[in-house]
Amino acid sequence: MSYDVIFLKEKLKNNLLGGHITYYRETESTNDDAFLLALQGAGEGVAVLADAQSKGKGRYARTWHSPPGKNIYLSIILRPPVALDETPRIPILAGVTAAETIEYFCAGRVFLKWPNDVLLDGKKICGILSQLKVVDEKTYFIVLGIGINVNIKADEFPHELKTSATSMFMQTGAFFKREDIIIIFFENLEKWYKKLLQNGFEEIKSAWLKKTDMVGKKVIINCSSDRISGRVQGIDDNGSLVLVNKQNETISVCAGDATLVKE
Numbered sequence: 001m002s003y004d005v006i007f008l009k010e011k012l013k014n015n016l017l018g019g020h021i022t023y024y025r026e027t028e029s030t031n032d033d034a035f036l037l038a039l040q041g042a043g044e045g046v047a048v049l050a051d052a053q054s055k056g057k058g059r060y061a062r063t064w065h066s067p068p069g070k071n072i073y074l075s076i077i078l079r080p081p082v083a084l085d086e087t088p089r090i091p092i093l094a095g096v097t098a099a100e101t102i103e104y105f106c107a108g109r110v111f112l113k114w115p116n117d118v119l120l121d122g123k124k125i126c127g128i129l130s131q132l133k134v135v136d137e138k139t140y141f142i143v144l145g146i147g148i149n150v151n152i153k154a155d156e157f158p159h160e161l162k163t164s165a166t167s168m169f170m171q172t173g174a175f176f177k178r179e180d181i182i183i184i185f186f187e188n189l190e191k192w193y194k195k196l197l198q199n200g201f202e203e204i205k206s207a208w209l210k211k212t213d214m215v216g217k218k219v220i221i222n223c224s225s226d227r228i229s230g231r232v233q234g235i236d237d238n239g240s241l242v243l244v245n246k247q248n249e250t251i252s253v254c255a256g257d258a259t260l261v262k263e
């Protein structure tokens, strides 16, 4: 099924975020498209949506499986009026938004794995790629890329994802209209974004903590060439993961890939 773009644009036309969407049947990566639009001056909330991506990008230069007619591939430009050092709060906010959106449609416990993987039944259902571009001290933008596995079936995932990925269809046996999910996603994103700008990070941080099962667990964080291990305490005011290591030192990790250690 292809998108009903006219319906979607009509529903979103008054939104601050998503009110202006560029749609492609196929593109290389909606994040690359949104990045280019932002460099050309596109404003806050401008979004790019594609039915398929030929070079969908994941975190750490991985690829994101992006077949046509199945899933959501969406990127949004944000120009948050906050200090540059507060921008790591945005990917955390995006994780809360995505988890809340998936929970709205799929019964069952949705978990967040730091920084912002959304897991259902322990398997990845949504990934978020947040890219920051600093033009100068006062000018920067963020491209928030969201991939949600919606109607893809188990046998349609490539071999290497078969045991680690899931979709809304696989969890419920129901097909979803992707437009409905995008509309709720933008509603939630706008709600959390306004909260961040008006009230700060506290409410988002506690929503994130309510949706994770990592606290108290042992993890290994791979970040570039480093491996850091410790027990998770929570996240700090910048969205960094707070760990206590074997030497009882408290460490904040601002980026990386987390793996839970079985005990």
Ligand code: BTN
Pocket (backbone or CB within 6 Å): 028, 029, 030, 031, 032, 053, 055, 056, 057, 058, 059, 060, 062, 064, 072, 073, 074, 075, 117, 126, 127, 128, 129, 145, 146, 147, 148
């Ligand atoms: C991850 O590795 O978990 C992040 C995956 C992000 C995928 C989305 S799909 C829409 C947007 N365009 C891309 O190329 N990547 C992001």
